[in-house]
Amino acid sequence: MVWNLPEVMRVSYAFMFAVLLWMALWSFGAAGVVASNLSDGGQWWLLVVFSVSLFWTGAVLCNTVHVIVSGMVFLVLFHGGREAASIPANSLMKSLQYALTTSFGSICYGSLFTAAIRTLRWEIRGLRSKIGNNECLLCCVDFVFHLVETLVRFFNKYAYVQ
8 A cells, every 4th residue: 555655655765865874974973983092991882872873763764754654544544545535635744744743752762762672682692793602691682682672663663553
């Protein structure tokens, strides 16, 4: 159904372009942290902050697109089709406005949980690659965090649709 809504696809492409721009800017910042003369502990904390910012911004942009698409699909289904006379004019702009005003706080808050969990999983994978002992334990911890991340993302998706 989404493929039949070309304006939604254009918004999705615009957000994808924003994600690519953010990743390019982020990579310059991360490269600057790595090239800096900070201590190992200082670099590690800055990279953790940078990783949270990368995962959080990516999740916010993806979840914003999800809310916009959900709003458009709801409007099309509720009014009985794309060509229905009762569908509001500028429905894409109304969906975009709702996502960026009313729902934006919830999107950011829910995305922060996902970003924190992804950062923890990223750190666990880094530890797993550095050590040879107790790799099984870190693998189990990574799996538990994967389950928690999956549940958080599942509940966030349906909370945003609601």
